[in-house]
Amino acid sequence: MSYKRNKAEIVLDILLSISQNNNQIKITHLLRKANLSHEAFKKYSEELEVKEYIKLSIIKKQHFYSLTPKGYEQISKLKPLKEFMNTFDL
Template identity: 40%
Template structure:
């Protein structure tokens, strides 16, 4: 059973994707770091995993600048979040 007060993985992913959505679907890495409330290392781990799962993608702006963008699957996650969260809460996962 999850310890109360701490965000679980599902909630952290939601916070990351919601932060991107609130910024119009694209966000700078530094803004995401601030909005997600995670350490740099943890945020990198989450971002890498979300990229692999196709929930977000990287958009190159120039040689050194890039943004993270929500993909269709990312929007799909946000749309289904309420159900996913309720499922997790109901079964104590």
């Protein structure tokens, strides 16, 4: 897309990246999939954790992000909007 993503779109991209990776993703992989810098992601991840959309877990000394039920709920709300944008392609 040629225009800059807004906050809601970035949030959806983060949530979708986690969901598409079997609900468990390493931070580096997530940054690449959601196309975000570390600084930008830090800002969003804090907010998403406070809203209980995602949670951080440590498995074998590695940090993983996963979705909460609220996160899945948010995806089902936002995904059709994104799909509409992809279909109409304006």
